[in-house]
Amino acid sequence: xxxxxxxxxxxxxxxxxxxxxxxxxxxxxxxxxxxxxxxxxxxxxxxxxxxxxxxxxxxxxxxxxxxxxxxxxxxxxxxxxxxxxxxxxxxxxxxxxxxxxxxxxxxxxxxxxxxxxxxxxxxxxxxxxxxxxxxxxxxxxxxxxxx
Amino acid sequence: xxxxxxxxxxxxxxxxxxxxxxxxxxxxxxxxxxxxxxxxxxxxxxxxxxxxxxxxxxxxxxxxxxxxxxxxxxxxxxxxxxxxxxxxxxxxxxxxxxxxxxxxxxxxxxxxxxxxxxxxxxxxxxxxxxxxxxxxxxxxxxxxxxx
DNA sequence: CAGAATCCTGTGAGATACTG
DNA sequence: CAGTATCTCACAGGATTCTG
Numbered sequence: 001x002x003x004x005x006x007x008x009x010x011x012x013x014x015x016x017x018x019x020x021x022x023x024x025x026x027x028x029x030x031x032x033x034x035x036x037x038x039x040x041x042x043x044x045x046x047x048x049x050x051x052x053x054x055x056x057x058x059x060x061x062x063x064x065x066x067x068x069x070x071x072x073x074x075x076x077x078x079x080x081x082x083x084x085x086x087x088x089x090x091x092x093x094x095x096x097x098x099x100x101x102x103x104x105x106x107x108x109x110x111x112x113x114x115x116x117x118x119x120x121x122x123x124x125x126x127x128x129x130x131x132x133x134x135x136x137x138x139x140x141x142x143x144x145x146x147x
Numbered sequence: 148x149x150x151x152x153x154x155x156x157x158x159x160x161x162x163x164x165x166x167x168x169x170x171x172x173x174x175x176x177x178x179x180x181x182x183x184x185x186x187x188x189x190x191x192x193x194x195x196x197x198x199x200x201x202x203x204x205x206x207x208x209x210x211x212x213x214x215x216x217x218x219x220x221x222x223x224x225x226x227x228x229x230x231x232x233x234x235x236x237x238x239x240x241x242x243x244x245x246x247x248x249x250x251x252x253x254x255x256x257x258x259x260x261x262x263x264x265x266x267x268x269x270x271x272x273x274x275x276x277x278x279x280x281x282x283x284x285x286x287x288x289x290x291x292x293x294x
Numbered sequence: 295c296a297g298a299a300t301c302c303t304g305t306g307a308g309a310t311a312c313t314g
Numbered sequence: 315c316a317g318t319a320t321c322t323c324a325c326a327g328g329a330t331t332c333t334g
Contacts, residue, residue, distance in 0.1 A: 026186035029261045032268075034181050036307070039173035052316050063308060068317060078271025089315045090314080099267060106260030113253035114176045120246060121179075124225025183327070199296050210328055215297060236295045237334080299332075306325090313318075 032077065033107065037062055037070040042096065042104050043111070045080060049095040079103055179224065180254065184209055184217040189243065189251050190258070192227060196242040226250055 033039045040059045044050070050058070056067055071094060074080045079100040085091040096104065180186050187206045191197070197205070203214055218241060221227045226247040232238040243251065 025258060025262050025265075026190060028265055029186060029258055030181070030183065032261060033257075034177070036177065036181075039176060043173060056316095064317075065309085065319095066307060069307085076272050076275040077268050078275075084316095088314090090317080092316060099264065099271075103260060103264075106256045109253045109256050110180075111172065111176055113250060114179060115172050117246065117250075118172075118175055121224045124246075125223050128223040128225075203296095211297075212299095212329085213327060216327085231296095235334090237297080239296060295334100297333085299330105301328105301330080303328080304326095305323105307323090309320105309322085311319085311321105314316095 032079075033103075035070070035073075037066055038074060039107065039111075041067070041070050041074060042079065042100060042107070045094060045096050045100070046104065047096065047101065049093050052092055052094070055094065074100070179250075182217070182220075184213055185221060186254065186258075188214070188217050188221060189226065189247060189254070192241060192243050192247070193251065194243065194248065196240050198238065198240055202241065221247070 033042070037059070040062065041055065044055060044058050052067070052071075055071075056062060056064065059067070062070075071080070071082065075082050078097055080094050080096050083093045083095070085093070180189070184206070187209065188202065191202060191205050199214070199218075202218075203209060203211065206214070209217075218227070218229065222229050222241075225244055227241050227243050230240045230242070232240070
C-alpha cells in the first residue's frame with residue numbers, strides 16, 4: 001500500500017525523462033539551494049513559524065550575518081515570508097510559503113538519499129583512497145608492470 | 148493561523164517526517180552535489196556511457212580542469228566508474244554506477260521543481276525588488292515623496 | 295585524447311562591532 | 315531582538331601550459 005514514493009518506486013522520474021529536458025538547469029537548482037545555508041534554513045523551518053533567534057539557535061554554526069543573508073534571499077525568491085510584528089522589542093517571524101513547502105518536499109528525496117547512502121559512500125571513498133595509495137606506493141607496479 | 152500544508156496531505160515526504168531526522172544533514176547533501184558541476188555531470192551522464200571529451204562538449208562552460216576534478220570526486224564517492232581502455236590514443240569512459248543512478252533519481256524531483264517554478268520565482272523576485280525600491284524611494288513614508 | 299601541474303582571481307562566508 | 319556595516323580571508327574554480 002505504498003504511496004509510490006516517486007523515487008523508490010522508480011516510476012515517475014526515470015533517468016531518461018530527466019536528462020532530456022530538465023537536466024541542463026542544474027545551475028538554477030544551485031542558485032537556489034546550492035549555497036551553504038539555504039537548505040538548512042528551509043528544512044529547519046519546515047511547516048513551522050519561527051523567529052530569527054530560534055533559527056539561529058536551531059541551525060548549528062550559522063552566523064547572524066549568514067542567517068540574515070540567507071533569509072533575505074529566500075524571501076526574495078518567494079520561498080518564505082518574513083513578518084514583522086510592530087512591537088518592542090522587535091518580533092519577526094519566518095515561515096515557508098506554499099511554494100517553499102513544495103520546494104522542501106522536492107528536496108526531501110535528495111536529502112533522504114544522502115542519509116541512506118552516506119555509509120556506502122564512505123566505503124567507496126575508503127576503497128578509492130586505498131587503491132590510490134596502493135598505486136602510489138608501487139610506481140613500478142606489483143609484479144612486472146615496468147614494461 | 149495554521150499552515151495548511153497541502154503537501155502533507157498526499158505526499159510521502161511530509162515536511163515533518165523530513166525535519167525530524169533527515170534535515171540536519173544538509174551539509175552532506177551539499178558536499179555531494181553542492182558544487183558547481185557535479186549535478187551537471189551526473190545528469191548529463193544519465194544512463195549512458197560517455198567519454199571525457201563528450202562530457203566536455205556536452206556540459207557547456209566547464210573547463211577541462213573542473214571536469215577532471217568533478218569526475219574524480221564523483222568516482223571517489225562511488226557515483227560513477229571510470230574505465231580506461233588501454234589503447235592509443237587513450238580512451239576513457241565514464242558511467243554512473245547503480246548508486247549514481249539512484250542519486251540522479253533522487254535529485255530529479257528537485258530539478259523538476261526548479262524547472263517548473265522558475266517563472267514563479269522570477270515573479271517573486273520582481274515583486275520583492277519593486278517593494279524594496281518603493282521603500283527605498285520613500286524614506287519618510289508614503290505620501291511625502293519629494294518627487 | 296585525457297588528463298596533470300601551476301598560477302591567479304572573485305566571492306562566499308566568518309568575525310567583529312554598531313543600532314533602532 | 316533582529317538586524318546592518320565592514321573587514322578579511324580561504325578556497326572554489328577559471329585560464330594556461332605541459333605530457334604519455
